[in-house]
Amino acid sequence: MTPSFSGSPSVSESLLDRIRPALEREISGAVQLRRRLHEVPDLSGQEGPTRDIVLAEMPGDLIGMVAGTGALVRVGGAGPAIGVRAELDALAVVERTGVPWASTRSGAMHACGHDVHLAALVALCRALQAVPGAVPLVAVLQPREETYPSGAQDIALSPLLRAQGITAIVGAHVQPTLPRGQVAATPGTVNAAADEFQVVVRGRGGHAAYPHQTSDPVLALAHVVVALQRVVSRDVDPTNSAVLGVSTLSAGTAANVVPDEASARGTVRALRERTREHVHARLVEIAELVARAHGCEATVEITRGEPVLDNDVALAVRAGALLTELGLTVSRPLTSFGADDFSYLSAAYPGLMMFVGVDGGPGARLHSGDFLPTDDAVRDVAMAMLCGYLAAAERIADDRLAAQANL
Template identity: 35%
Template sequence: MPVVNRIADFATDMTAWRRHLHQIPELALDLPKTAAFVAERLREFGVDELHEGIAQTGMVAIINGQGHDAPDAPTIGLRADMDALPIPEETGVEYVSGHAGNMHACGHDGHTTMLLGAAKYLAETRNFSGRVALIFQPAEEAIGGARIMVEEGVMEQFNIGEVYALHNLPGLAEGSFLTTPGPIMAAVDTFHVRIQGVGGHGAMPHETRDPVMAACGIAQAIQTIVSRNHYALQDLVVSVTQIHTGTVDNVIPDTAYINGTVRTFDPEVQDMVMRRMEEIVAGQAVSYGVEATLDYEVGYPATINDADKADFAVGVAREIVGEDRVVPDATRDMGAEDFSYMLNARPGAYLYIGQGDTAGLHHPKYDFNDAIAPVGASFFARLVERAQPAA
């Protein structure tokens, strides 16, 4: 079955919604214009309930299907992220960002549009049983809006039994789908190392305790965690991404700063990295005669699809685009996603939808491909109808 005909009928409207959202990119939890636009559309569609102000600017819209008032009526959750990124836009499109320095460089404007398209169709047809909870989430790119929504009780409050999400993927054929059972994205942690030495004249290093050399030693030693403390067939990334120190060529500074990211799937591997990083920082500090502190921040957990729900979602995707345009067993990657918190709370699946040959995610020339919005909306709609068929 191809794109749902009724959704194809209002594809032009979806493009208009998406491009409006593209012009008002907002960050983290502070999405007043975006949330107001989404809420206005949902009221126009006639959703049965609209709960706003969750995680500050997030919301959950409820659409009742047949038999929704039965005590055991199921509720399926569909999630879209709404926030943008602090990146100056370089697309040159006529609907360019009107918020200087911010842009929708990850396609969350498109994700929101796809879920709005599904909402419009489901509110019109109601060809399903139970209820659907449409979750519009802020702060995926930072803070973890999904975590906040889960902590504020959305799963329990709306009796959500399973939950699904889509993310566009540049480089994947336009309108195709990709997912995998089990882990699909990694846990992400951040580390900060702050080094305090004694600065002095660059010509007299013997009178200093050089934080620059200590930073170099720590950065190199951290890389041995992957190469010498870890089994090579398990997934692990430890990347030093920033070293800041010094001001001029003839002054040894007092301080240095190191920052980086850790990506894991196994909690035991994550624990090992934290332990070894503490040992390395402490040991290197003694070696170089400086003081060093490690601040290790545990971030989003691994995104893990429920195997049965992923298989079900693959079947729905095949109905929409055909068997040859769905990859059911893709290789997991080291990116991260806060939808992991929702998948920790309820079984479900996270899928990619092909964006085609475009600029990559988080690139200043990226723009969501409007042609795939009806495909994603059709997937969401059929997912509900297949998971909770009408009597």
């Protein structure tokens, strides 16, 4: 039996019963679309051709272009609508899968499953178009998920999206760490805020044979890097952890020259905004003071990235109740220090990001040249998107009932 929710049981029962068979009929075509998209990936900021392929298969009305190479499409009539996001961009990765429909563009690959997400969204939109009376859906075709500046941030601020009466927004992402057939619809925090930083230490260079005549920024930076490792282990509550990682170091041009400056870059991740701000403050303080102790000066530049991604609790619970009806299993709660700029959209609207288990090949990892979800992933992602859409449709029904009760 289809689960009944508070509000109007007919929303979940009627829509699911009508949309599901229509969606099943669209899956084979969506698989072929996924393969077409996989063959011709476009890197971030260059997604116009990918967008046009998708728009040619997408029903509904084109609202307009957003975020440069993105687009919004409305399926259904007027009134409150539900947003569903899929990403347009590929990665600068060399494909190693060897399939006949592998990337034909050297150094570019859909290595994060965005081809699957796009095809699944097209299938869902085509199914909804065939079902009279379905709650309107706004397809959010988003560019630049993999790079800065964030395409989702631009879309969240777009007047075009705000004019659509969005009541909730839904996303689904393939996840090879989950078994195929499992979907995580976790209430609350699921992804961390993600920021980047650069520390530049300036000293006084000179001949390496006369270190006493220099203020060595390399030595100072080395001590900064070591000191930064105490921030998470000693300054952050261990029940509310964070990540502070230094990933690049740069200094000098010759073995016998002490340079004038040295630099490091890295990332800060946190699951709470207070923790994020605290780590930022300690990063600056430690870099400046340690450098000063070595006779140098340090400057820190922090580039704020995606905010924390929080799933709306009611949407997550409702979607989870529907997943089993569509032949999928609700996985364990899934929270990670990965980041997704969907968080800009879920900060602007009640949001739900689900993670869909896939078979991506032996030793599959996201962003790997070997990562290739099987064709089953298109159906599973489409069904997860449908669950999120139906959960949001219940929210609209609840709001309508509440408004009627207040008349």
